[in-house]
Amino acid sequence: HANRTNGIDKNVWVEFTQLAAAYSKVNLGQGFPDFAPPKFVQEAFCHALNEGPMMHQYTRAFGHVPLVKSLAKFFSRVIGHEIDPLEDILVTVGAYQALFSAFQALINEGDEVIIVEPFFDCYQPMVKMAGGQPVYIPLRPLSPGDGSVLSSGDWVLSPEELASKFTPRTKALVINTPNNPLGKVYKTEELQMIADLCIKHDVLVISDEVYEWLTYDGAKHVKIASLPGMWERTITIGSGGKTFSATGWKVGWAISSGHIIKHMKTIHQNTVYHCATPAQEAVARGFEREYEVFGTPESYFQQLPAMLHHKKNKLASLLKSVGLKPIMPEGGYFMTADFSSIKVDCDDPSSKDEAKDFRFVKWLIKEKGLATIPVSAFYSPEHGKEFDKYIRFCFVKEEATLDAAAEILKKWS
Ligand code: PMP
Ligand code: GLN
Numbered sequence: 172h173a174n175r176t177n178g179i180d181k182n183v184w185v186e187f188t189q190l191a192a193a194y195s196k197v198n199l200g201q202g203f204p205d206f207a208p209p210k211f212v213q214e215a216f217c218h219a220l221n222e223g224p225m226m227h228q229y230t231r232a233f234g235h236v237p238l239v240k241s242l243a244k245f246f247s248r249v250i251g252h253e254i255d256p257l258e259d260i261l262v263t264v265g266a267y268q269a270l271f272s273a274f275q276a277l278i279n280e281g282d283e284v285i286i287v288e289p290f291f292d293c294y295q296p297m298v299k300m301a302g303g304q305p306v307y308i309p310l311r312p313l314s315p316g317d318g319s320v321l322s323s324g325d326w327v328l329s330p331e332e333l334a335s336k337f338t339p340r341t342k343a344l345v346i347n348t349p350n351n352p353l354g355k356v357y358k359t360e361e362l363q364m365i366a367d368l369c370i371k372h373d374v375l376v377i378s379d380e381v382y383e384w385l386t387y388d389g390a391k392h393v394k395i396a397s398l399p400g401m402w403e404r405t406i407t408i409g410s411g412g413k414t415f416s417a418t419g420w421k422v423g424w425a426i427s428s429g430h431i432i433k434h435m436k437t438i439h440q441n442t443v444y445h446c447a448t449p450a451q452e453a454v455a456r457g458f459e460r461e462y463e464v465f466g467t468p469e470s471y472f473q474q475l476p477a478m479l480h481h482k483k484n485k486l487a488s489l490l491k492s493v494g495l496k497p498i499m500p501e502g503g504y505f506m507t508a509d510f511s512s513i514k515v516d517c518d519d520p521s522s523k524d525e526a527k528d529f530r531f532v533k534w535l536i537k538e539k540g541l542a543t544i545p546v547s548a549f550y551s552p553e554h555g556k557e558f559d560k561y562i563r564f565c566f567v568k569e570e571a572t573l574d575a576a577a578e579i580l581k582k583w584s
């Protein structure tokens with residue numbers, strides 16, 4: 172085997188999705204809705220399938236033209252920069268491939284990439300596969316565990332600590348807002364602090380914004396690419412699966428200046444080449460529709476967060492009622508909770524050497540039938556130990572699923 176596979180063979184999704192399938196009755200683990208996408212995109216997909224023979228054939232390699240046009244139209248308005256549909260966008264197989272192509276296209280052997288913890292786990296192996304060196308900086312909770320309810324907004328970067336991570340080898344910095352798993356939505360001041368450092372050190376920003384429409388209680392998603400001087404150095408990544416609750420379609424994209432996208436196109440044309448045509452057509456129609464209703468209650472980008480707001484609060488009170496301490500997310504569709512006050516014996520002999528949260532989640536799946544995700548999976552090995560008292564719950568679920576989770580938790584407590 173090739174050396175690049177060394178040390179990245181373990182994968183939290185592979186492991187816990189299998190465990191969930193084998194043992195769990197209720198799955199609040201892997202992040203996907205268990206309800207249907209909105210009617211207008213389902214209809215768009217069906218329409219695409221019946222539109223004629225060409226919709227079943229290859230389309231433009233760097234993105235189906237109707238899709239890049241609708242993305243350019245939509246996001247030019249959001250970013251406040253005129254996006255060229257053919258130069259500034261690459262359509263990919265989900266946000267995953269956009270991330271992979273970005274690292275492959277931009278990172279050289281020995282380049283350092285700053286990753287803010289907790290981070291969506293694939294950033295680390297992707298940086299390594301590109302020959303890069305991940306450099307980690309954790310978000311830290313401001314208030315101590317005094318019983319008060321923490322918000323993801325209380326988890327912050329230290330500007331001094333972040334500044335100390337930049338070296339002459341730093342090539343890029345990765346942020347994820349709204350963040351998976353915490354739900355932190357970076358404020359403009361926080362993004363400006365990051366942007367100032369990246370401009371000062373001439374560093375690229377890879378901004379993973381797959382949950383951009385999901386913000387709660389007044390939190391506002393800001394695109395770092397929209398800050399002065401940042402368009403030229405930011406790759407903004409999005410996901411049709413997360414946007415339209417259709418994670419199985421695997422349509423993603425990267426938006427950036429053409430001088431960056433052109434290198435990502437080189438990777439894409441020599442690896443994946445085309446993405447599925449009808450799924451791209453459906454996402455294109457989804458964005459066309461959203462363009463028309465943007466900012467109105469008709470918009471799915473208002474309806475989905477409104478629906479999730481209620482589910483978030485329901486899950487939080489449930490977790491509190493059984494002694495778990497949730498961190499209230501400002502965005503996204505996950506909630507992390509501190510389980511350290513729960514006293515259970517979850518020392519399965521087969522998992523003795525594992526982190527506390529991994530053992531607890533395995534116990535919860537196998538003994539109680541409830542699947543969640545251990546949060547230390549979102550940390551580097553160096554920092555995982557400090558954060559192994561949290562587990563992540565996904566709340567983009569039917570009421571019946573959340574009620575079934577409530578039944579399990581109440582019986583156990
Ligand atoms: N980034 C983050 C933060 C995610 O949570 C996910 C999982 N959806 C992805 C990227 C990958 O998205 P996709 O399913 O579009 O590949
Ligand atoms: N992004 C989703 C999550 O965080 C799914 C990840 C995956 O299946 N690889 O749960």
